[in-house]
Amino acid sequence: MFGTSGIRGPVGDEVTADLALAVGRALGIDTDRVVVGRDPRESGRLLTDALTAGLRESGTDVLDLGLAATPTVGRAVAWEDADAGVSVTASHNPPQDNGIKLWQPSGQAFDGELRERISERVREGDAALVGWDQLGDRTAVDVTDRHREQLVEHVDLGRPLTVVVDVGNGAGGVTVDALDALGCDVETLNAQPDGSFPGRPSEPTAENCQSLATLVTESDADLGIAHDGDADRMRAVTADGDFLSGDVLLALFGRAAASAGERVAVPVDTSLAVADYLAEADIATTRTPVGDVYVAAAASESDVAFGGEPSGAWIWPEETLCPDGPLAACKIAALAAERPLADRAGDIETYPIRRTSVEVAEKRAVMDRIRETVTERYDDVSTLDGVRIDRGDGWLLLRASGTQPLVRITAEARDSARADELFAEATEILEAAR
Structure with a gap:
């Protein structure tokens, strides 16, 4: 449900008021005070309302920043002594998309463990709803200044x-x-x-x-x-x-x-x-x-x-x-x-870099095959994110997109001909694994 940049997708399909309500309830289980802000997408209003409802019926107080930049939301978690922050945004995505991104008091986005905890609660329908006289408050706050x-x-x-x-x-x-x-x-x-x-x-x-x-x-x-x-x-x-x-x-x-x-x-x-x-x-x-x-x-x-x-x-x-x-x-x-x-x-010497994205049916299986092949064939390989091969005078990277059925190829060297060679090498590796 969560990618590294939070939840993102088309409104009314992947991103709905039901989902926002469920995320609010899941986050409300262990928070007392949450900061919420949104970008200008019209869908953000209803998603904020739904998410806020889920928080408030969990007894969590909501500080509503209204329209606010995501970094304003991220900073406001600590400023307002809150337990978490929520940006209702799809960032640079097109207008038909929206999303939800969660923030820690440090200003860092929720890491993998925290995202998985919320995802699990949403999947299981977990909530800790309170009685009518314990509902959280929703207060408008402006911290842009x-x-x-x-x-x-x-x-x-x-x-x-x-x-x-x-x-x-x-x-x-x-x-x-x-x-x-x-x-x-x-x-x-x-x-x-x-x-x-x-x-x-x-x-x-x-x-x-x-x-x-x-x-x-x-x-x-x-x-x-x-x-x-x-x-x-x-x-x-x-x-x-x-x-x-x-x-x-x-x-x-x-x-x-x-x-x-x-x-x-x-x-x-x-x-x-x-x-x-x-x-x-x-x-x-x-x-x-x-x-x-x-x-x-x-x-x-x-x-x-x-x-x-x-x-x-x-x-x-x-x-x-x-x-x-x-x-x-x-x-x-x-x-x-x-x-x-x-x-x-x-002052900065730049080098030729080649990039493309290739649509694949089973990107995880493809990346598993690439990883197995590459680790056997090459000495200097990193699997930190995808598969990155250091060739001394350049490098090549194959990694799966986090949101689309794509494998992204990148190759770079300090001269153009070598960059082309490494790009062709990366393309051959992918084709052999498809």
């Missing part, structure tokens, strides 16, 4: 900037407020919350952010910022209108956050360019499975100064273990204030 204040407190801009923020019709308006409070001249795109995402698709990719890149260039802005629907992701555009890759952003953030001898947590599909750039400053990388919950778990270790995913999730563990797109926006603005992002990105 506190989130903005935290961002301003932890970021110092050396000079005022001109910034274009593409909110993506999502819940990330706190970024605009924080940059304004930091003295920036802020222009917005798609700033009106609208869960049908009329301005652009919710996921902030280079293709979807062409209008942002154009506006940054034409307005002589210092940089552009883009969020997804719940603002847990952040992507950036240079003053020249170039959309920075997730690997380049990860390298920039990691180098700025970590000191020599420290580590940066990265998922297994991260480019070699990140490790090479960080190694120049004696900063090591530690690989995790794909998913912000795994990056957050690694980032909670004492010598890990930063964690991130090239998809746009960035974690500064000293501030929160929740991916915080608005915080990332302020951090990248601070870097741009010191030195143009294009110049910084130019």
